Amino acid sequence: MKLSPDQTIFWQHGFVTINLTIVTTWAIMLILVMGSILVTRKLKTGIKISWWQSILEMLVTTMSNEIKGIGLDQPKQYIGFIGTLFLFIAVSNIAIMLPFYEPPTGSLSTTAALAISVFFAVPFFGISKSGIGGYLKTYIQPTVVMLPFNIISELSRTLALAVRLFGNIMSGGMIVAILLSISPFIFPVVMKVLGLLTGMVQAYIFGILATVYIAAAVHKTPEPAAANPTSNKLKSDNNG
Amino acid sequence: MDSITSIAMVSIITAGLTTGIGCMLPALSEGKAAATALSSIAQQPDAAPIITRTLYVSLAMIESTAIYCFVVSMILIFANPFWNHVIAK
Numbered sequence: 001m002k003l004s005p006d007q008t009i010f011w012q013h014g015f016v017t018i019n020l021t022i023v024t025t026w027a028i029m030l031i032l033v034m035g036s037i038l039v040t041r042k043l044k045t046g047i048k049i050s051w052w053q054s055i056l057e058m059l060v061t062t063m064s065n066e067i068k069g070i071g072l073d074q075p076k077q078y079i080g081f082i083g084t085l086f087l088f089i090a091v092s093n094i095a096i097m098l099p100f101y102e103p104p105t106g107s108l109s110t111t112a113a114l115a116i117s118v119f120f121a122v123p124f125f126g127i128s129k130s131g132i133g134g135y136l137k138t139y140i141q142p143t144v145v146m147l148p149f150n151i152i153s154e155l156s157r158t159l160a161l162a163v164r165l166f167g168n169i170m171s172g173g174m175i176v177a178i179l180l181s182i183s184p185f186i187f188p189v190v191m192k193v194l195g196l197l198t199g200m201v202q203a204y205i206f207g208i209l210a211t212v213y214i215a216a217a218v219h220k221t222p223e224p225a226a227a228n229p230t231s232n233k234l235k236s237d238n239n240g
Numbered sequence: 241m242d243s244i245t246s247i248a249m250v251s252i253i254t255a256g257l258t259t260g261i262g263c264m265l266p267a268l269s270e271g272k273a274a275a276t277a278l279s280s281i282a283q284q285p286d287a288a289p290i291i292t293r294t295l296y297v298s299l300a301m302i303e304s305t306a307i308y309c310f311v312v313s314m315i316l317i318f319a320n321p322f323w324n325h326v327i328a329k
Contacts, residue, residue, distance in 0.1 A: 069293065160304055167307030174314070205300040208293065 004170065005102040006109060021107040028092050028104070059087075063207075070208070071215045078214060081121055085114060086207035093169065093199025096192065103199070106169040108162065115162035118210045119154070126217030138217055161209060168202050169195075243326050251320050255313035262309025270302050 008020035039052040049057075063083045064075035072078055092103050104110045126135035139150045172195035179188045277295040281288045315321075 066293075069289070163311060164300065164304040164307055167304075167311045170314070171307070171310055201296070202300075205296060208297055209300070212297065 004107040005104065006107045008102075020102055021104045021110055024092070024102065025104045025110060028088060028095070032087060032091060059083075066208070067211055070211045071219060072211065078125065078211070081117075082207050082210050082214075085118070085210055086203050089114070089165065089206055090200060090203035093203055094196060096172075096195055096199065102173065103169050105165055105199075105202075106173050108166045111162040111166040114165070114206070115158045118161060118213065119158040121210070122154075122213050122217045125214045129218045135217060157209075157213065161206065165202055165206055168198055172198055244323075247320070247322050247326055251316045251323065255316040258309045258313040258316070262306050262313075266302050266306035270299055273298055273302060 005020040005024065009017055010020070010023065011018040035052075036056070039050075039056055042050075043053060044050070060079065060083070063086065064079050067075035067078055067082060089105055092105050095101050096103055123135060126138065129135075140147055141150075172191070176188045176191050176195065179191055273295065277291055281291050284291075
C-alpha cells in the first residue's frame with residue numbers, strides 16, 4: 001500500500017525526482033496563479049461586477065477579517081502569506097473530488113515545506129515589526145528561565161504543523177483505500193465527503209495557527225483575542 | 241520464534257494498542273472541550289465566533305495527538321524500520 005504520492009515516480013535522474021506530489025503541487029500553483037491573474041486583469045469598481053471577482057473579493061474579505069480577529073491589526077501585510085497557505089491547502093484538499101487525484105498535502109515533504117515556511121515567516125514578520133532586539137525579547141517572555149522552552153516550542157510546533165496536516169490527509173486517503181477493499185460501493189463515497197470537510201477544517205486550522213504564531217511574535221502578549229472567552233468561561237464555571 | 245516473526249508480532253500488537261489508546265483519550269478530551277464550548281456559547285451567544293475559533297484551534301491541538309498515534313502505527317505497519325533492517329540482513 002502506498003503511504004504517500006511521493007512513491008509514484010514519473011522521472012528520475014540522479015537525485016532529481018519528478019513524482020506525483022511535485023506534479024500536482026505545480027498544477028495547483030499554476031491553476032491558482034493563472035486563475036487569479038485572469039480574474040484580476042479586468043477588475044471593476046461599479047455595482048455590477050463579474051462572478052469571479054465577487055468570489056475573490058469574498059475570499060479576501062473573509063480572510064482579512066479572520067486575521068484581524070486574531071489580533072493582527074493590519075491584515076494587508078500578512079494576507080499574502082497566510083492567504084496563500086490557506087488557499088493552496090484548501091484547493092489541494094478539495095480537489096480530492098477529482099478521480100485519480102492524490103492530494104499533495106498527503107505527503108510529508110509538502111507539509112514539511114509549508115511548516116518550514118511558517119517557521120521562517122514568524123521571525124521575518126516579528127523582526128520587520130519590532131526590530132531584531134524586540135523580536136529576540138519575545139524569547140525571554142515572561143522570564144529568562146523560559147528561553148529553552150520557547151525555543152523547544154518553536155521547533156515542536158513546526159513539527160506538529162507538518163505532521164498534523166500530513167496525518168489528517170493521509171489518514172483520509174488510507175481509510176478510503178481500506179474501505180474500497182471491504183465495501184466498495186457506497187461507503188467510501190461517504191468517507192470522501194467526510195474527507196472534504198476534514199480538508200477544509202485542516203486548511204482553516206493551518207492558516208489560523210500560522211496567524212496565531214505570527215501574532216505571538218508581533219505582539220508582546222500572544223493571542224489577545226482568543227484569551228478572553230476562556231477566562232470568562234472559567235470565571236462563570238467557578239461561580240456556578 | 242525467529243526475529244522476523246517476533247518483530248512482526250510486536251509491531252502489529254503495538255500498532256493496534258497505539259491507535260486504540262491514542263483514539264480513546266483524545267476523544268474524551270475533545271468531547272470535554274466541545275461540551276464546555278457549547279455551554280459557554282449558550283451562556284454568551286455574542287461571543288460565539290471567538291469561542292468557535294478558539295474551539296477549532298484547541299480541537300486541532302488535541303486532535304494532533306491522536307494523529308501522532310495514527311502516524312506511529314502506520315509507520316509500524318507499512319514502513320517498519322526494524323522489519324526492513326532484519327529483512328536486509
